[in-house]
Structure formats: C-alpha cells, structure tokens
Amino acid sequence: MAKEFDLNEVEVWDGNYATSQALRQAQIDVVAAYPITPSTPIVEGYGSYVANGYIDGEFVMVESEHAAMSGCIGAAAAGGRVATATSSQGYALMVEVLYQASGMRLPIVLTVANRALASPLNVRGDHSDMYLGRDSGWIQIDAFNAQESYDLALCAFKIGEDHSVRLPVMMHQDGFTTSHKAQNVYPLKDDVAYNFIGDYKPVDEMLDFTRPVTHGAQTEEDWHYEHKAKQHKALMDSRQVIDQVFAEFKELTGREYKRVESYMMDDAEVALVLLGSSVESAVLAAKQIREEEGIKVGVIAPRCFRPFPYDLIRDELDRSSLKAVCCMDKSAPGGAMGALFNEVAAAAYTTDSRPLISNYIYGLGGRDFALDEAKRIMREQKAHADAGHITTNIQQFSGLRGPKLGFYETRRS
Amino acid sequence: MSRGVLATDKRGIRELGAEEKVGWDEVTQGVALNSFVGENENAAFLKAEERNYNDFSSYTATVASWRIIKPVYNRDVCIDCQNCWVWCPDTSIVSRDKQMLGIDYDHCKGCGVCVEVCPTNPKSLLMFNEASDNDEELANWPAKEKKVK
Numbered sequence: 145m146a147k148e149f150d151l152n153e154v155e156v157w158d159g160n161y162a163t164s165q166a167l168r169q170a171q172i173d174v175v176a177a178y179p180i181t182p183s184t185p186i187v188e189g190y191g192s193y194v195a196n197g198y199i200d201g202e203f204v205m206v207e208s209e210h211a212a213m214s215g216c217i218g219a220a221a222a223g224g225r226v227a228t229a230t231s232s233q234g235y236a237l238m239v240e241v242l243y244q245a246s247g248m249r250l251p252i253v254l255t256v257a258n259r260a261l262a263s264p265l266n267v268r269g270d271h272s273d274m275y276l277g278r279d280s281g282w283i284q285i286d287a288f289n290a291q292e293s294y295d296l297a298l299c300a301f302k303i304g305e306d307h308s309v310r311l312p313v314m315m316h317q318d319g320f321t322t323s324h325k326a327q328n329v330y331p332l333k334d335d336v337a338y339n340f341i342g343d344y345k346p347v348d349e350m351l352d353f354t355r356p357v358t359h360g361a362q363t364e365e366d367w368h369y370e371h372k373a374k375q376h377k378a379l380m381d382s383r384q385v386i387d388q389v390f391a392e393f394k395e396l397t398g399r400e401y402k403r404v405e406s407y408m409m410d411d412a413e414v415a416l417v418l419l420g421s422s423v424e425s426a427v428l429a430a431k432q433i434r435e436e437e438g439i440k441v442g443v444i445a446p447r448c449f450r451p452f453p454y455d456l457i458r459d460e461l462d463r464s465s466l467k468a469v470c471c472m473d474k475s476a477p478g479g480a481m482g483a484l485f486n487e488v489a490a491a492a493y494t495t496d497s498r499p500l501i502s503n504y505i506y507g508l509g510g511r512d513f514a515l516d517e518a519k520r521i522m523r524e525q526k527a528h529a530d531a532g533h534i535t536t537n538i539q540q541f542s543g544l545r546g547p548k549l550g551f552y553e554t555r556r557s
Numbered sequence: 558m559s560r561g562v563l564a565t566d567k568r569g570i571r572e573l574g575a576e577e578k579v580g581w582d583e584v585t586q587g588v589a590l591n592s593f594v595g596e597n598e599n600a601a602f603l604k605a606e607e608r609n610y611n612d613f614s615s616y617t618a619t620v621a622s623w624r625i626i627k628p629v630y631n632r633d634v635c636i637d638c639q640n641c642w643v644w645c646p647d648t649s650i651v652s653r654d655k656q657m658l659g660i661d662y663d664h665c666k667g668c669g670v671c672v673e674v675c676p677t678n679p680k681s682l683l684m685f686n687e688a689s690d691n692d693e694e695l696a697n698w699p700a701k702e703k704k705v706k
Contacts, residue, residue, distance in 0.1 A: 247587065247588065248587045248588065248589075249586050249587030249589075250587070310586060310587070347586070347589075348586075348587070348589040348591070353598075354596040354597060354598045355591055355592075355593070355595075355596060355597070356591070356592040356593065356597070356600065357589050357590065357591050357592065358589070358590040358591075358592070359587070359588070359589055360588070361588045361590050363588060367584065367588075369581075370579070370580065370581040370584045371581075371584055371588055373581040374581045374582065374584055374586070377581070377582075378586075
C-alpha cells in the first residue's frame with residue numbers, strides 16, 4: 145500500500161512538479177518514459193515517488209520516446225492506468241505510436257511540456273509539438289499555468305477513461321514558462337484527488353484470461369474506414385464528457401474550466417485568440433488597454449485544442465459588437481496560414497456577424513511575447529475594425545527582427 | 558477433410574458479405590477482437606473445435622483465397638511423426654492424440670513447409686495446384702524411391 149504524501153493547503157510548485165503530483169495521486173500503474181527537456185521532471189518525479197513508496201506502480205525505462213509510448217500502449221492494453229511525458233523531438237518520435245494509442249482506444253495520459261521543433265535545435269517553448277499531434281486522434285487540453293497543469297492532469301484521466309470516450313488525452317503546458325515557473329498551487333488531498341478520478345475500469349484488458357482478446361489488428365479498405373469514423377465520433381462526442389468532468393471538478397474545488405475560456409468578450413469590439421501561457425499576458429494587456437485607451441478588447445482561449453471546440457468558438461465569435469479578431473499561432477505554419485487561424489475562421493464563416501479575422505505568428509522558439517507587443521496588436525485590430533477591413537497583410541509575424549514579413553491582402557473593402 | 562475448403566469456394570469475410578452488413582457504429586471499439594463469445598475460462602483445455610470462437614476470430618474466418626497451391630495428405634504413407642504439425646507456421650495441420658488427421662484448408666496458405674519437413678519415402682504430403690482433385694492425386698501418388706548405392 146502506498147504511503148500518503150504530506151501536502152500543504154498551498155504549495156509552491158512549478159508546472160512539471162504539479163503534474164507529477166497529479167500523476168502520483170492518480171495512482172498510475174505504469175509509466176514508460178524517456179527523458180527530454182523540458183518535460184523530464186514530470187517522469188523523474190513519478191520515479192522518485194515509486195522509489196520512495198508513495199505509489200504502487202512500475203517505472204519502465206525505455207530506449208526512446210517511440211518505445212515509451214509503445215510501452216504505454218502495452219500496459220494500457222493489459223489493463224493498467226498509464227501515463228508518460230514528453231516534449232518536442234521526443235514528441236515527434238512518438239507520433240507514429242500516438243496514432244496507434246488513439247486507434248486502439250487506450251486512455252493513456254501524455255503530459256506535454258510544449259517545446260519548439262528543430263531545426264534549428266531549441267529547447268524553449270512554442271506550440272510546434274502540440275500542433276504536430278492535432279490529427280492524431282487524441283484529446284488535447286491546454287494548461288496556462290502550474291495550477292491548471294495540476295488540475296487538468298487529474299481531469300485528463302477522468303475524461304479519457306470514461307467508457308463513452310476511451311481515448312488518450314494530452315495535457316499540454318508551455319515549456320519553461322509554465323513547466324519551470326514556480327507558483328502557488330492548491331493541491332487536493334490524496335484521497336480526494338483519487339476519488340475524483342475513481343478506480344480504473346479497464347475494457348477488453350489482455351490480462352483477463354477468461355476473455356482472450358487481440359489488440360492492434362490489421363484492417364484494409366474493407367474495415368479501416370469504419371473504425372476511423374467510429375473513433376472520430378467518440379472524439380467529437382467527448383465534448384459532453386469534458387464539460388461534465390469540468391463541472392464535477394468545479395463542484396469539488398471551486399475552480400472552473402471551460403472548453404473555451406473567454407475574457408471580457410461581452411462588449412468586446414476586437415479579440416485575440418491564443419493558447420498557452422500567452423493567454424494570461426493577453427488578458428492583462430487587454431485589461432490595461434481598456435483602461436488606458438478605451439479599446440474594448442476581449443480574449444478567447446481554446447482550453448481544449450482537440451476536439452476543436454467549433455461550437456463554443458462560434459458562440460464567442462457570433463456577437464454583433466465584435467468586429468476584428470486576431471488568431472495567434474505559436475508554431476511555424478509551414479506554408480499556410482496558422483492552424484488556429486484556419487479553424488477559427490472556418491467556424492466564424494458560418495456566423496451572421498463574420499468578423500474580420502487576421503493571423504499572427506509569434507513566440508517561435510520561446511521568443512518573448514510582451515505586453516507592449518500585445519497592445520500594439522490590439523490597436524491594429526481596432527484599426528481594422530474602424531476601417532471595416534483588414535488594413536495589413538492577413539498573416540503577419542510578431543516580434544520578428546528584420547524587414548516586415550507578411551502574406552496576402554483582404555479582398556473585402 | 559479429403560477435399561477441404563478451396564480458394565475457389567470464396568468463403569472469406571468479404572465473400573460472405575460481412576463488410577456489407579457491419580456499419581461504423583457496429584464495429585468493435587479500438588479494433589479489439591475477442592477470440593470467443595462470452596467467458597471461456599477453460600479454453601486452453603478444450604480442443605479447437607469445441608471452443609466457442611467468435612465470428613471475428615481468425616479461427617472462424619478463412620484465408621483459403623490466399624492460396625494458389627495446396628498440400629495433399631496421404632494417410633497410407635504417414636508415420637505420425639508430427640514434424641509437419643511442429644513446423645506449420647499457421648497451425649493448419651490437424652492432429653489429435655499424436656495422430657495426423659489432415660490439413661485445415663481454411664487457414665493453410667500453401668507455403669509447402671509441411672512437404673519440405675516430411676521424412677517419409679514417398680512423402681506423405683505433396684503440393685498440387687489448388688484446383689486439382691485430391692482423390693485423383695492420391696490415386697496417382699508416387700512410389701517409394703529406391704536407395705541408390
């Protein structure tokens with residue numbers, strides 16, 4: 145039996161440590177992991193809890209991230225509660241196996257400390273790795289600070305393990321800005337946290353010898369399509385379960401989460417849409433610019449990146465007062481508009497209000513996103529709103545040295 | 558077992574029309590394929606034909622259509638050494654109580670390993686065209702080869 149861990153009402157934890165504590169309280173059976181900056185302390189923490197008797201679990205050291213996720217799949221198919229952590233290049237190496245996990249409907253939790261993808265090699269935070277997994281069939285939830293890392297890691301188990309969902313869940317936090325920044329965190333007591341998640345109820349587990357089962361079967365053109373459609377339906381329908389789990393979490397802790405967080409949107413004339421730790425900067429900038437210059441700015445932050453909250457994003461955008469929206473992507477777009485721009489614009493297109501929507505690429509490789517820059521972008525959105533069309537290139541780059549870089553101009557006038 | 562399932566019988570999952578019958582909402586979650594219907598605690602102690610195999614078990618399905626040549630088994634020459642049973646990569650040699658019964662043509666892919674490892678003279682298993690008639694081939698089985706000194 146695992147020892148109880150003494151916790152204070154308020155702890156000073158960084159995002160990684162908060163996440164590792166959530167993993168401990170979930171009483172995970174197996175962690176198969178390979179270390180990579182900046183996510184290493186998550187699994188390092190789990191390893192120390194195992195070694196010191198705070199958890200009855202198995203830490204499996206493997207030779208790569210591909211093997212780490214493969215080990216997680218084996219353990220999850222056997223019938224265990226399983227989690228691991230990774231970042232960046234490790235995440236990229238895991239990608240092949242991410243699709244296996246979701247296709248096999250195994251509710252593994254992957255805690256990601258977001259980091260840029262090489263080349264050039266870079267350990268700092270951006271959302272390249274998170275974006276890389278967006279078609280992998282996983283639920284992707286984004287934490288903006290250390291408290292949220294802890295809270296959402298607990299929620300991740302409860303969401304993925306729900307029998308109507310049975311999908312793996314990624315809990316993202318920004319590398320360094322969240323993963324390594326110590327903040328006040330209010331943890332739950334061990335038994336309260338565990339009871340919130342509940343006992344793991346396996347499905348088709350391989351260790352049930354009375355019902356032998358094959359996992360990971362091959363299907364060709366005759367069956368593959370039906371299985372992928374069923375998987376997609378489960379992912380789309382997980383929206384209701386995510387809402388339900390967030391509601392139960394609020395009941396327990398008073399801390400409220402929504403699939404789309406929004407700030408000051410009721411009367412907003414312009415809005416920023418963005419993810420991760422930048423959300424808090426944008427909200428602060430919006431508050432200041434409202435006071436200083438009277439520009440009514442709101443902020444929209446998809447807490448849930450997959451399933452993409454098309455429904456709630458559209459609700460936020462469908463306001464007659466809202467004139468201009470800037471979608472900010474912290475990932476190199478690779479020859480297209482940013483993913484957030486594409487998806488938000490598509491959702492907005494089916495509304496009556498159809499605000500002007502432009503795109504900023506920002507923060508690549510951990511480039512700072514400061515309040516002054518956030519306010520400059522807000523002023524620019526206000527100029528779009530006043531002119532009635534986008535007055536700059538549709539896609540621009542924030543905080544980039546050298547000549548101005550931008551692409552495409554609007555055809556609306 | 559004298560004739561068995563032939564490739565030309567078209568008894569595969571596709572030929573049976575399963576893909577027409579099962580929609581996306583009916584396929585199993587995560588492509589998990591249960592071997593048996595319900596609980597089968599003692600499956601390991603039952604003979605294969607006594608087990609309650611699921612329709613989606615590969616035991617129930619046939620892959621005979623993969624085969625273009627087939628082994629034919631001659632009981633008159635066989636010494637029940639079990640070599641073919643041991644070597645068959647698809648457990649398609651049917652043997653009970655160390656007595657060779659024949660070939661599971663539902664799952665045999667026609668690789669010919671059983672013929673290769675058969676030690677008798679003449680061989681008790683030989684490969685023939687899929688469409689050939691087993692009884693005819695048995696009637697024309699080659700004679701024992703004399704040892705050349």
